[in-house]
Amino acid sequence: xxxxxxxxxxxxxxxxxxxxxxxxxxxxxxxxxxxxxxxxxxxxxxxxxxxxxxxxxxxxxxxxxxxxxxxxxxxxxxxxxxxxxxxxxxxxxxxxxxxxxxxxxxxxxxxxxxxxxxxxxxxxxxxxxxxxxxxxxxxxxxxxxxxxxxxxxxxxxxxxxxxxxxxxxxxxxxxxxxxxxxxxxxxxxxxxxxxxxxxxxxxxxxxxxxxxxxxxxxxxxxxxxxxxxxxxxxxxx
Amino acid sequence: xxxxxxxxxxxxxxxxxxxxxxxxxxxxxxxxxxxxxxxxxxxxxxxxxxxxxxxxxxxxxxxxxxxxxxxxxxxxxxxxxxxxxxxxxxxxxxxxxxxxxxxxxxxxxxxxxxxxxxxxxxxxxxxxxxxxxxxxxxxxxxxxxxxxxxxxxxxxxxxxxxxxxxxxxxxxxxxxxxxxxxxxxxxxxxxxxxxxxxxxxxxxxxxxxxxxxxxxxxxxxxxxxxxxxxxxxxxxxxxxxxxxxxxxxxxxxxxxxxxxxxxxxxxxxxxxxxxxxxxxxxxxxxxxxxxxxxxxxxxxxxxxxxxxxxxxxxxxxxxxxxxxxxxxxxxxxxxxxxxxxxxxxxxxxxxxxxxxxxxxxxxxxxxxxxxxxxxxxxxxxxxxxxxxxxxxxxxxxxxxxxxxxxxxxxxxxxxxxxxxxxxxxxxxxxxxxxxxxxxxxxxxxxxxxxxxxxxxxxxxxxxxxxxxxxxxxxxxxxxxxxxxxxxxxxxxxxxxxxxxxxxxxxxxxxxxxxxxxxxxxxxxxxxxxxxxxxxxxxxxxxxxxxxxx
Numbered sequence: 001x002x003x004x005x006x007x008x009x010x011x012x013x014x015x016x017x018x019x020x021x022x023x024x025x026x027x028x029x030x031x032x033x034x035x036x037x038x039x040x041x042x043x044x045x046x047x048x049x050x051x052x053x054x055x056x057x058x059x060x061x062x063x064x065x066x067x068x069x070x071x072x073x074x075x076x077x078x079x080x081x082x083x084x085x086x087x088x089x090x091x092x093x094x095x096x097x098x099x100x101x102x103x104x105x106x107x108x109x110x111x112x113x114x115x116x117x118x119x120x121x122x123x124x125x126x127x128x129x130x131x132x133x134x135x136x137x138x139x140x141x142x143x144x145x146x147x148x149x150x151x152x153x154x155x156x157x158x159x160x161x162x163x164x165x166x167x168x169x170x171x172x173x174x175x176x177x178x179x180x181x182x183x184x185x186x187x188x189x190x191x192x193x194x195x196x197x198x199x200x201x202x203x204x205x206x207x208x209x210x211x212x213x214x215x216x217x218x219x220x221x222x223x224x225x226x227x228x229x230x231x232x233x234x235x236x237x
Numbered sequence: 238x239x240x241x242x243x244x245x246x247x248x249x250x251x252x253x254x255x256x257x258x259x260x261x262x263x264x265x266x267x268x269x270x271x272x273x274x275x276x277x278x279x280x281x282x283x284x285x286x287x288x289x290x291x292x293x294x295x296x297x298x299x300x301x302x303x304x305x306x307x308x309x310x311x312x313x314x315x316x317x318x319x320x321x322x323x324x325x326x327x328x329x330x331x332x333x334x335x336x337x338x339x340x341x342x343x344x345x346x347x348x349x350x351x352x353x354x355x356x357x358x359x360x361x362x363x364x365x366x367x368x369x370x371x372x373x374x375x376x377x378x379x380x381x382x383x384x385x386x387x388x389x390x391x392x393x394x395x396x397x398x399x400x401x402x403x404x405x406x407x408x409x410x411x412x413x414x415x416x417x418x419x420x421x422x423x424x425x426x427x428x429x430x431x432x433x434x435x436x437x438x439x440x441x442x443x444x445x446x447x448x449x450x451x452x453x454x455x456x457x458x459x460x461x462x463x464x465x466x467x468x469x470x471x472x473x474x475x476x477x478x479x480x481x482x483x484x485x486x487x488x489x490x491x492x493x494x495x496x497x498x499x500x501x502x503x504x505x506x507x508x509x510x511x512x513x514x515x516x517x518x519x520x521x522x523x524x525x526x527x528x529x530x531x532x533x534x535x536x537x538x539x540x541x542x543x544x545x546x547x548x549x550x551x552x553x554x555x556x557x558x559x560x561x562x563x564x565x566x567x568x569x570x571x572x573x574x575x576x577x578x579x580x581x582x583x584x585x586x587x588x589x590x591x592x593x594x595x596x597x598x599x600x601x602x603x604x605x606x607x608x609x610x611x612x613x614x615x616x617x618x619x620x621x622x623x624x625x626x627x628x629x630x631x632x633x634x635x636x637x638x639x640x641x642x643x644x645x646x647x648x649x650x651x652x653x654x655x656x657x658x659x660x661x662x663x664x665x666x667x668x669x670x671x672x673x674x675x676x677x678x679x680x681x682x683x684x685x686x687x688x689x690x691x692x693x694x695x696x697x698x699x700x701x702x703x704x705x706x707x708x709x710x711x712x713x714x715x716x717x718x719x720x721x722x723x724x725x726x727x728x729x730x731x732x733x734x735x736x737x738x739x740x741x742x743x744x745x746x747x748x749x750x751x752x753x754x755x756x757x758x759x760x761x762x763x764x765x766x767x768x769x770x771x772x773x774x775x776x777x778x779x780x781x782x783x784x785x786x
Contacts, residue, residue, distance in 0.1 A: 052660065076666030088661040090654060101654055105666040153666065 003028045003188055004049070004157055009058035011041075011048045018044045020212040021058065026157070031179070031189040033199040033220065035233055036209035042192040043085055045209065046161050049190070050082045051075050062157070076105050081155035085162050087146040091135030095126050098134050098145055102152030112152070119148040122178070140171035147178065157188045164195045176202050196233035200224040208233070244311050246318070249300060253322040256296040260323055260369075261330060263288045264354065267345035268746055273353040275742075276428035277401035285353050287398070290372040293323045297376030304380070313377045320373025324366040331355060331362050385449045393442030400437060401429045403739055410485055477630060481623035490622040491738045493694065496629035497687045498734045501711045502718070502726040503636045504683025509712065510721035510769070511649060512676035513656025515577040517708050518584025521564075522557045522681040524591065524703035526688025528600055529553040530609065531698050537608035539601050546612035546693050550686070557685020558678045565677035569670060572659070584708055591700035605699035609692050625694050632690055636683050640723055643679065652676055710734070717758050719765030728766045 002025035011019040019041050026032045036042050047053045049060050051072035060067045062078055070078065081102075090098050099119055103112045120127035123144045129137065134145055143163055150158060160179065164172040172195065180202045183189050193199035200206055206223045208216040216226065223229050230236040263269055272284035297319045301312025331354055333339065334346050355361025356368070379387055400407065404424045411420035423433040481489045501523060508516045533542045533549040542549075568579050590596055592603055600606060611618045612628055619625055643649055651672045654662040663669055692698050710733065718729025733751070740747045758765070 050664065052663065071668070071670075073663045073666050073668045076664070082664045084660055084664060088658050088664075090657040090661070092657060093653070101650070101665055104650075104654075149665075 002026060003063060004190065005059075005061040005064075006045070006049060007059045007061065009045075009048055009055040009060065011044055011053050011055045013044075018212055019048065019055070022209070022212070022214055023058075024207050024214065024217070026188060026190050028188055029183075029186070030205060031183045031191060031203045033191045033193055033203035033206045034209055035193055035196040035199055035206060035229075037194070037232070039211070040209040041212040042194075042209055043161055044212075046082070046159055046190070046192050050080065050159055076153050076155075079154075079156035080159065081150040081153050081157075082159040083143075083146045083150045083161060083163065085165065087139075087142045089134040089137070089142050089145050089149070091133070093134055094131055095134055095137070095145055096130040098149050099126070099152055102149035105153055115152050115154065119151060122151075122181070123148055140167050140174065143167060143171075143175055144178070147175075147182070151182065151187075155187060157190065158182065160189060160191045162192055162194060164193060164198060172198060196229065197224070200229075243305075243308075244314065245303075245305075246315065248303065249315055249318060252296045252300050253319055256292050256319060256323050257326040259292040260289050260327060263292075264330070264350060265343050265346055267350075268749075269353055270345060270347060270350045271744070271746070273349065277398060277404075278434045279425055279428040279430050281431055281434075283353075284402070286368075289327075289354065290368060293320060293369050294372040294376035294379075297373035298379050301377035301380035309381050312380050313374065316373045316377025316380075317370065320370035323373070324369040327354070327369060328362045328366050331365065385446060388449060389442040389446035392445040393438045393440075396441045397429070397434055397438045401434065404429055405742065406488065406739060410483075410488070413485060414483070481626045486622050489626050491735055493622055493625055493629050494738065495730045495735045496626075496633050497691055497694075498711060498714060499727050499730040500629070500633055500636050500687040500690075501684050501707075502715045502730055503633075503640050503723065504680040504687075505711050506715050506721065506723070506726050507640065507643070507652070507683070508676050508680035510715060511644060511656065512652040512673065514673065514676060515573065516580045516677075516680070517577045517705075517712070518564075518580035518582065518587075519680070519684055519711055520703050520705065520707040521584040521587040522561055522684035523688040523691070523707060524587050524700075525560045525681075526553045526557040526685030527692035527698050527703070528591065528606070528688075529556045529685070530689040530692040531606035532600065534693070535606050535609050537606065539599070539606045540608070546610065550689055553689035554682050554685045557688065558682035560685075561677040561679075561681020562674055564681070565674040569673055581705070581708075584705060588700055588703050588705075591703065603700060605697055606692075607697040609696050609698070611696070612693055625690075628693075629690055632686055636686065637723060639679075644723075648672075648675060713755060715765075717755065717765055719768040721769035722765065722767050725765050725767035725769070732766070 004026040006022060006024045008021045008023050009019055010017065010021055022041070022045055024032070024034070024045075034042050034045060044053065048055050049067075051067060051070060051074075054068070062080065065078075067075065067078070075082075090101060093101070096116075099116055100112070103115060106112050106115075120130070125141055126144055126148060129141065134142065137145060147160070147163070163175050163179065167175065176198050179189060179191065183202075191199055191203060200220045200223055203220040206218065206220045207214050208223070208229060216223065216229065218226065224234070269285045269288050272288060275284040276282070277284055277287065297316035300315040300319055301309075304310075304312035304315065331351055334351050339346050352361075354365055356364045358364070379390070382390070405427045408420050408424040408427075411423060423430055429437070480492065484492060501519065504522075505516065505519050508514050508519070530546070530549055530553045532539065533544055533552060534540065534546055536543060564580070564583050568576055571579060591600055594602065596602065611620050611625075613619070617624075619628060651662070651667050654665060654667055655669060655672050659669060662672075691702075695702075714729035714733040715726050716729070717733060718727065719725025732754070737747045737751060740750075743750070
C-alpha cells in the first residue's frame with residue numbers, strides 16, 4: 001500500500017480552479033518528484049497535501065488514513081514535515097534556535113540533543129554558524145537550515161518545495177546530494193521542482209504537472225528520456 | 238597647513254542648515270521666550286540659553302566626529318565654521334527683528350525674545366555671535382575627548398540638567414524630608430544652586446567614568462553572581478516598598494500612572510511584541526475592565542452588585558480576557574495592516590457603545606458611572622495615592638512575573654515562531670488558532686486589570702477616558718522602550734507617561750518634545766531604549782552581515 005495517496009484532488013483559490021483532479025502516490029522509501037512549469041500547480045499540490053489548503057473534492061491519505069480531518073499543524077505529529085518554498089527560516093533566530101524550533105513537537109530532551117547532533121553532522125556548515133542569526137546566512141545555508149529543521153521532527157515523509165530555487169548551480173548539486181542521503185537514511189521524499197533534470201536524476205519516479213493536471217507519470221529515468229519532457233522541461237530539442 | 242588637506246566639507250552645509258533652522262524655530266515659536274527667566278542653575282544659565290545654544294553645540298559635535306582618524310583637528314575647523322555660520326544667521330535674525338516689524342506674522346518674535354537672545358544688553362548681538370561660536374567649539378572639542386571621558390561628561394551634564402529641570406518638584410521633596418534649610422541651600426527659586434550643581438556634576442561624571450573603567454564593582458566584598466542577584470532583588474524590593482514615603486503624594490500619583498501604563502504595556506507587549514499581532518484597539522479592554530469594576534462595585538444607582546474591590550478584581554480580569562478571546566476569533570485570519578484596522582474599529586466601537594443611548598441605562602452614557610468605592614483593607618479605605626501605590630505595585634508584580642514566565646515558556650516560543658512566519662510555524666506543528674487566541678486573551682487580561690484599578694483609583698469613569706490616544710500611547714511606549722522587552726516597557730512608561738507629567742511647567746512644548754523624541758528614536762534607535770535580544774538582531778542584522786564580510 002502506498003504511504004501517501006493523493007486521490008483526484010480539486011483545489012480552488014476562490015473561483016480559480018487550480019488543481020483539476022490531481023492523483024499521485026508515494027511509496028515507502030521512494031523519492032518522488034513533481035515537476036512542471038510556473039503556475040502548473042506544484043506548490044498548490046504540496047500545500048493541499050500538507051493541509052494548508054483544503055481540497056473541494058478528492059482525498060489525501062497517509063497510510064490509508066484520510067488527512068482531511070487534521071488541521072495543518074497536526075500533520076507533523078503524523079510524521080509529515082514540510083520545507084516551504086523560499087525556505088522560510090526564522091530570520092531573527094539563530095541557527096541553533098531555528099533547529100530547536102523544528103523539534104517543537106518533541107518533549108524528549110535527550111532525543112532532541114541527539115537529533116541536533118546528527119543535523120550538525122549532516123550539515124557541518126550549520127555547526128560552524130550555530131550562533132549566527134539565520135537571516136544572515138547565504139541562500140544555500142538557509143536551505144540547509146530549513147531542511148535540518150524539518151528533519152528535527154523525525155518525519156517519515158518529507159515534503160520539499162523547490163529546494164533549488166534561487167541557489168547557485170554548485171549549491172544545487174549539494175542540496176540534491178543531501179536529499180538523496182536523507183532518503184537513503186530511510187525518509188520518504190516528495191520533491192516539487194522546476195529544475196527537472198536535477199530532480200529526475202535523484203528521484204525514483206516522477207509526475208509532470210501542467211495547468212493543474214498530471215499529464216505524465218513514469219519512472220524517473222524514463223521520464224528524463226521522454227520527448228515531451230525533454231522539450232518542455234529539460235531544454236533538449 | 239598640511240592638516241587642512243582633504244578637508245571634507247560636503248556635509249557641512251546641511252548640518253549648518255539644520256542647526257540654523259532648529260535655533261531659529263525654538264526662538265520664533267516662543268520656546269526661548271517662555272524659558273528666558275527659567276534658570277537651570279541659578280545665576281549661571283537658563284533653559285532658554287540651552288535651547289538656542291544647544292543645537293549648535295550638538296551639530297558641531299556631529300560634524301567634528303566625522304573627521305577622519307589622525308586628523309581630528311579638522312573637526313575643530315568644521316565646528317568653527319558651523320558656529321560662525323549659525324552665529325551669522327542669528328545675528329541677521331536679531332537685526333531683522335529689531336528693524337522690521339515682523340510681529341504681525343510671527344507673534345512670538347517679541348522685544349523680550351531679542352533681549353534674551355542678546356543676553357540682556359545693548360550690542361548683545363556680538364555676544365550672541367561669540368556665544369554661538371564658543372558653543373560650537375565646545376561641541377567640537379567634545380569629539381576630541383577620549384570616549385570614556387566624553388561619556389562621563391555627557392552623563393554628568395545630562396543628570397545635572399535633568400535635576401535642574403525637575404528642581405521645583407525636588408525642592409518640595411527635599412523640604413519635607415530634610416527641612417527647608419538644606420532644601421534652599423541646594424535649590425533656590427526653581428533652579429539648582431551653583432555649588433550643588435558642580436558637586437552633582439562632578440560626582441555623577443566621576444562615578445560614570447569609574448564604572449566605565451571597571452574600577453567600581455571591585456570595591457566591596459566579592460559576591461557570587463547568584464548572591465549578587467539576591468542582594469539586588471532585595472534592595473530593589475525594599476526600595477519599592479518605601480518609595481511612596483520618599484516620593485510624597487504628587488510623585489506617587491505620577492508613579493501610579495506610570496504603573497498603570499506599564500501594566501497595559503506588559504499586556505500589549507505580549508500581543509504586539511511577542512506574537513506580532515498589531516492591535517490598535519487595546520484601550521477597549523482597559524475600558525471593559527474599568528466598566529466591569531464600576532458596574533460591580535459602584536454604590537451609585539448604576540451599581541449592580543455592590544461587591545468589594547477585591548472580589549470584583551478577578552471578575553474584571555476574566556471579563557476583559559473573555560473580550561480579548563471574542564475579538565480574537567474574527568481576526569484570526571488577518572495579518573498586519575488589516576488586523577490593525579479591525580482592532581482600531583473594535584476599540585472605537587467599545588467607546589461609542591459606552592457613549593450611546595442604547596447602553597445609557599446600564600453604564601450611564603456620557604455621564605459615566607460614579608461613586609466607585611476605593612479598595613478596602615480591613616476597615617481602611619485606600620484613598621491616598623501612597624496607598625493605591627501598593628495595589629498597583631502588586632498588580633505590576635503579578636503581571637511582570639506572568640510575562641516573564643510566559644515569554645520564556647513554550648508558549649513564548651510559539652508566539653515568536655508565529656510572528657516570524659505563520660506558515661512555517663504551522664508546518665512545525667504549532668496550532669495557530671490557539672496561539673493567537675492565547676495572546677489576545679492574556680494581553681486583554683492585563684489591560685483589564687489596569688482598567689479595574691484605574692476605575693477604583695479615580696472613583697468615577699467616563700467614556701472619554703477611553704479614547705484612541707490611550708492605545709497609541711501604550712503602543713508608543715512599548716516601541717520606544719523596546720518591543721518585546723519587559724524592562725524596556727518600564728523605561729518607555731517612565732519616559733512617555735512620567736516625564737510629560739513632571740515637566741508640566743513647559744506647557745504645550747512638552748508635547749513637541751514628545752513628538753521630537755518619537756521621531757529621533759525611530760530614526761536613530763528603532764529597537765528602543767532597552768531592546769530585547771531578538772529584535773536587536775533583526776534591526777541590526779545588516780550591520781552584522783557587513784562585519785562578517
